[in-house]
Amino acid sequence: MNDLTQIVDALRKRGNKVTPQRLTTIEVLLSMGQQHFSVEELFQGVKQRNLDVGMSTIYRTVQILEEMGFITKRNFDDGFARYELCELDEKHWHHHIICLKCGKVIEMQDDFLETLEKEIEEKKEFIIINHELKVYGYCSDCYKIMKGEKFD
Known part of the structure; x- marks a missing residue:
């Protein structure tokens, strides 16, 4: 920090x-x-x-x-x-999950793309400096309201 x-x-x-x-x-x-x-x-x-x-x-x-x-x-x-x-x-920024209804942004610290990056670097001879991942959907609160049921 x-x-x-x-x-x-x-x-x-x-x-x-x-x-x-x-x-x-x-x-x-x-x-x-x-x-x-x-x-x-x-x-x-x-x-x-x-x-x-x-x-x-x-x-x-x-x-x-x-x-x-x-x-x-x-x-x-x-x-x-x-x-x-x-x-x-940090080598990479964290990723974000974004609710399409309320706009809530949730941070993901896990880097799920490391394996993919290694594969790209090896197969394509491309040096990756950084990446960004945004996942869109509905947070549990909005999903409950939309479906009238619990989100599990």
């Missing part, structure tokens, strides 16, 4: 300003943990701290942190860009 000092040091080393507004933005982002967040949700969290911060500051900070590899953009096909903190020592 990234911490505030690591991010601030990297920003300064890169030549980016670390203003009070940017610092608060990073603190709020870190407090969100592994939650998937939109820029608007991050903005609301920063505004709760009563800072004079504009949406452009939030967008620019998110862009810089994404470029630096501290956060990554996710698309869950719901029309919104979402972001999450990166684990820089």
Whole structure:
């Protein structure tokens, strides 16, 4: 997990300003943990701290942190860009299960594609850097409502 000092040091080393507004933005982002967040949700969290911060500051900070590899953009096909903190020592990102009814996103830490990756690398002489898997369906709560029965 990234911490505030690591991010601030990297920003300064890169030549980016670390203003009070940017610092608060990073603190709020870190407090969100592994939650998937939109820029608007991050903005609301920063505004709760009563800072004079504009949406452009939030967008620019998110862009810089994404470029630096501290956060990554996710698309869950719901029309919104979402972001999450990166684990820089992970070989692959985790996978996501997405409910088509309520939009709930469940993270899967298991990497079910390792065997497939090895096969692709050997048979196709292709070096895989990363992959992303999204599985769509219905969470148990929505399934219960839709079917009027328990999901087992």
